Amino acid sequence: MKKFYITTPIYYVNAEPHIGSAYTTIMADIIARYKRMMGHDVFFLTGTDEHGLKILQSARRKGKDVKEFCDELALKFEKLWEDLKITNDYFVRTTNPEHEQTVNFFVRKMMENGDIYKGKYSGWYCVHCESYYDEDEVEEIDGKKVCPVCKREVKWVEEENYFFRLSRYNEALKKQFKENPDFVEPEFRRNEMLKILEKGLKDISITRTTFKWGIPFPGDEEHVIYVWVDALINYVSALGYGRESDDRMRKYWPADVHLIGKEINRFHSLIWPAMLMSVGLDLPKRVFAHGWLTVNGRKISKSLGNAVDPREFVRKYGNDVVRYYLVRDIVFGKDGDFSEEKLVRRLNADLANDYGNLVHRTLAMVKKHFDSHVPKPSKSGGMDEKLLEKTKKTVNSYINLMDSLRLTDAMEAVWGYVAFLNTYFDRERPWVLAKRGEKERLATVLYNTLEGILKVAMMTMPVMPDTSREVFKRLGFPEEVKPGHLEFWGSLKSGVHAIHGKPLFRKIEMEKFEKIAEVKEVEEKGENIITTDEFAKVDLRVAKILSARRIEGSEKLIEMEIDVGELGKRTLVGGLAKYYTPEELVGKLVIIVANLKPRKLFGVESQGMLLAAKKGSELKLLTVEGEIAPGARIS
RNA sequence: GGCGGCGUAGCUCAGUGGCAAGAGCGGGUGAUUCAUAAUCACCGUGUCGUGGGUUCGAGUCCCACCGCCGCCA
Numbered sequence: 036m037k038k039f040y041i042t043t044p045i046y047y048v049n050a051e052p053h054i055g056s057a058y059t060t061i062m063a064d065i066i067a068r069y070k071r072m073m074g075h076d077v078f079f080l081t082g083t084d085e086h087g088l089k090i091l092q093s094a095r096r097k098g099k100d101v102k103e104f105c106d107e108l109a110l111k112f113e114k115l116w117e118d119l120k121i122t123n124d125y126f127v128r129t130t131n132p133e134h135e136q137t138v139n140f141f142v143r144k145m146m147e148n149g150d151i152y153k154g155k156y157s158g159w160y161c162v163h164c165e166s167y168y169d170e171d172e173v174e175e176i177d178g179k180k181v182c183p184v185c186k187r188e189v190k191w192v193e194e195e196n197y198f199f200r201l202s203r204y205n206e207a208l209k210k211q212f213k214e215n216p217d218f219v220e221p222e223f224r225r226n227e228m229l230k231i232l233e234k235g236l237k238d239i240s241i242t243r244t245t246f247k248w249g250i251p252f253p254g255d256e257e258h259v260i261y262v263w264v265d266a267l268i269n270y271v272s273a274l275g276y277g278r279e280s281d282d283r284m285r286k287y288w289p290a291d292v293h294l295i296g297k298e299i300n301r302f303h304s305l306i307w308p309a310m311l312m313s314v315g316l317d318l319p320k321r322v323f324a325h326g327w328l329t330v331n332g333r334k335i336s337k338s339l340g341n342a343v344d345p346r347e348f349v350r351k352y353g354n355d356v357v358r359y360y361l362v363r364d365i366v367f368g369k370d371g372d373f374s375e376e377k378l379v380r381r382l383n384a385d386l387a388n389d390y391g392n393l394v395h396r397t398l399a400m401v402k403k404h405f406d407s408h409v410p411k412p413s414k415s416g417g418m419d420e421k422l423l424e425k426t427k428k429t430v431n432s433y434i435n436l437m438d439s440l441r442l443t444d445a446m447e448a449v450w451g452y453v454a455f456l457n458t459y460f461d462r463e464r465p466w467v468l469a470k471r472g473e474k475e476r477l478a479t480v481l482y483n484t485l486e487g488i489l490k491v492a493m494m495t496m497p498v499m500p501d502t503s504r505e506v507f508k509r510l511g512f513p514e515e516v517k518p519g520h521l522e523f524w525g526s527l528k529s530g531v532h533a534i535h536g537k538p539l540f541r542k543i544e545m546e547k548f549e550k551i552a553e554v555k556e557v558e559e560k561g562e563n564i565i566t567t568d569e570f571a572k573v574d575l576r577v578a579k580i581l582s583a584r585r586i587e588g589s590e591k592l593i594e595m596e597i598d599v600g601e602l603g604k605r606t607l608v609g610g611l612a613k614y615y616t617p618e619e620l621v622g623k624l625v626i627i628v629a630n631l632k633p634r635k636l637f638g639v640e641s642q643g644m645l646l647a648a649k650k651g652s653e654l655k656l657l658t659v660e661g662e663i664a665p666g667a668r669i670s
Numbered sequence: 671g672g673c674g675g676c677g678u679a680g681c682u683c684a685g686u687g688g689c690a691a692g693a694g695c696g697g698g699u700g701a702u703u704c705a706u707a708a709u710c711a712c713c714g715u716g717u718c719g720u721g722g723g724u725u726c727g728a729g730u731c732c733c734a735c736c737g738c739c740g741c742c743a
Contacts, residue, residue, distance in 0.1 A: 223675065227741045230673070387706060396705030457709055466704040538706045
């Protein structure tokens with residue numbers, strides 16, 4: 036059995052997991068599930084990175100013991116992966132004694148090979164980014180030196196450090212890149228790394244003395260190992276490298292794929308391979324750097340309030356739907372945007388209409404005309420040959436695309452096949468065959484469609500495991516997918532019980548849909564200054580609420596009739612039901628944005644927006660101090 | 671600042687120098703009724719960012735410019 040070792044980055048535990056970390060892990064999970072389905076012996080690793088100054092500070096800020104703080108967050112990550120049904124085989128933590136043991140062994144080995152020396156480091160340090168900068172790299176704002184990345188103040192540090200002779204591996208790395216064109220993917224990421232190699236690598240400092248939250252440097256306890264060096268070693272410490280029980284190491288190393296985000300490419304494509312060369316281990320076969328996710332077009336960040344919990348989406352739409360959306364809508368490797376509208380569109384069009392309805396309409400006929408038993412096919416005719424051809428082609432390209440990690444394209448190919456199955460069904464018109472009493476042909480057409488559906492369920496198994504299992508159950512296909520199943524036509528047994536069941540996916544009506552979180556339209560610090568002109572564009576008015584009532588079917592929305600004086604009467608919809616009763620609202624003088632583009636909510640057009648102050652679970656409407664005529668302008 | 675990438679239909683994007691530039695989504699028309707108002711068929715003259723150039727021929731190569739992004743400084 037061929038082995039397959041895939042890793043995600045280990046996540047830094049100074050903040051709670053968000054959709055970005057979930058994205059990486061879900062993609063890795065899809066690949067892992069696919070490889071298992073194709074008969075590989077898979078080891079899928081994820082975990083947490085728990086050392087470093089930043090974590091120490093986060094813990095202190097919360098008044099917690101560092102280790103306890105790490106334990107809590109690591110648990111949150113583990114819990115999240117459990118909730119998202121991630122099939123990782125192990126969860127590594129850099130505070131595990133076993134990990135420390137491996138790091139110790141690893142670093143000692145680097146020393147033995149003469150790759151570590153003591154030197155002096157001086158430069159600017161950004162605590163937030165855990166990065167060091169040279170004099171010419173830092174920027175100056177208001178006379179203060181700031182980090183070129185995050186613009187926070189940097190501090191001057193001078194340290195005696197141990198250094199890794201990274202420069203020694205410059206040529207070897209170049210060779211590695213030249214001889215292995217798919218060592219780093221996508222290609223443009225590879226080129227970026229190559230360029231760094233052309234310029235030449237400098238040795239890097241790999242220890243710190245200013246704080247203690249890390250793994251002690253072997254032989255010099257004054258130093259702790261730099262968090263990045265410590266972290267990278269997780270990929271082999273999880274396998275038992277340098278410890279007594281290292282059979283996993285022997286079995287699974289080298290990694291087949293290190294799946295990472297683009298921001299940590301240098302560490303994985305240059306530093307980590309050099310470290311491996313230093314200790315004499317094989318290099319990973321492939322480093323795949325995916326892009327970043329924005330949420331509704333904005334960078335994910337806590338301060339923006341759009342660091343959405345993936346679980347909310349899973350709760351609302353289902354795990355499979357979220358996974359399908361992520362893999363289908365965001366081209367794997369590129370940056371992409373996560374938006375709830377787009378998710379709903381995919382759910383409605385691809386899943387409910389194309390796939391779900393195909394399953395539903397086919398099984399409905401099986402139930403009606405074959406008493407819920409998989410029919411027995413006879414001689415082929417009509418489009419049957421074409422269907423077989425299309426199946427073969429689709430399965431082939433699916434396998435090729437999945438193997439080369441083009442996950443998005445693979446799903447696109449599968450949906451081309453779903454469309455073909457719908458066309459096949461329409462052209463063969465089984466409902467007409469039924470009326471004419473052509474039972475043999477009817478049986479063949481339905482069998483073929485079911486077999487096609489089975490193929491779809493197999494190919495989508497890595498992405499939508501629960502849905503696929505449900506489809507297997509309905510088709511009376513008892514087994515898990517095994518190698519060879521995908522390529523073989525005729526896996527379904529005639530005569531077995533088939534279940535019609537409820538539609539696989541429920542559609543969401545676009546007009547009647549409430550988003551989980553309205554993203555705050557706030558820019559990051561420093562970028563949120565607007566001009567007077569821009570502010571003047573916003574027409575703020577006093578309005579009187581004439582009547583109010585709850586909108587049926589919505590938990591939050593209240594529809595109001597308001598009087599805006601010279602602008603007349605308007606309808607307004609606001610998410611107030613959790614804070615005010617309709618009765619409380621009537622008669623209130625409120626502040627509205629009068630020139631906002633109207634928006635339809637639950638079929639009601641809202642012509643403006645109410646202003647309110649919100650903190651946590653509290654919300655208070657803005658009003659005026661004393662009486663003033665409705666329609667009054669606010670400036 | 672250096673290097674690189676991108677800018678193609680309302681949206682998201684494909685497009686080895688060569689037939690009259692494509693797909694999906696959305697929209698429109700028709701068909702159909704097995705099905706979750708679903709599916710199927712048909713419907714796109716878009717300055718291919720701008721301006722030059724090379725070529726028999728350029729979205730596709732070259733140069734300049736504009737805009738966005740990435741990596742390194």
